[in-house]
């Protein structure tokens with residue numbers, strides 16, 4: 001079977017390349033470039049999936065998979081042969097499923113809000129609008145966004161104090177899914193050496209040969225710069 005990853009530069013689809021490298025599965029990449037001004041995906045991606053977001057995975061037997069957590073879960077279920085997911089019915093499996101959902105459902109929203117409000121603060125606008133925009137963005141960040149990011153970072157740091165990887169002592173698809181919010185937090189969400197477990201975790205995932213191979217296939221990945 002041929003697996004094709006519809007890969008947008010600098011995006012969540014980097015995780016899918018990494019997963020396929022970990023599994024040693026052959027795959028093709030169709031590359032899409034973000035608009036340098038808006039950072040949005042090009043319209044061609046809507047021909048693959050109506051939302052026009054990345055990642056999307058297609059197979060030559062007619063599957064179209066979207067939503068990174070669902071892609072990670074489905075690929076591991078179909079091709080994992082017992083690798084990268086704890087056995088069904090175990091407490092570790094519940095943790096695995098929790099983190100697969102948490103990454104996009106809970107960790108990403110405040111990080112995305114921060115990105116949007118940072119952009120509003122720094123975007124060009126008539127001079128008289130600037131102080132108003134700055135005041136609104138500053139209030140949203142101080143009162144809601146930053147405290148939420150702090151809560152999530154504290155939570156993740158504490159969880160990594162309980163086990164080496166998110167689902168337990170073994171590396172799993174949950175770690176691949178969790179890499180993106182943690183990388184995003186390190187790039188622009190205030191994650192730094194004051195949270196040593198998360199920083200060491202990032203070093204561990206970046207040292208994995210499959211992670212490095214995925215970077216070579218996927219091209220420059222801005223969250224690491």
Ligand SMILES: N[C@@H](CCC(=O)N[C@@H](CS)C(=O)NCC(=O)O)C(=O)O
Pocket residue numbers: 008010011012013039040041042052053054055066067068069104
């Ligand atoms: N929750 C979705 C999010 C998908 C998503 O927003 N992808 C971003 C890339 S990181 C995207 O395609 N952005 C370009 C756009 O919105 O046009 C997932 O995890 O797959």
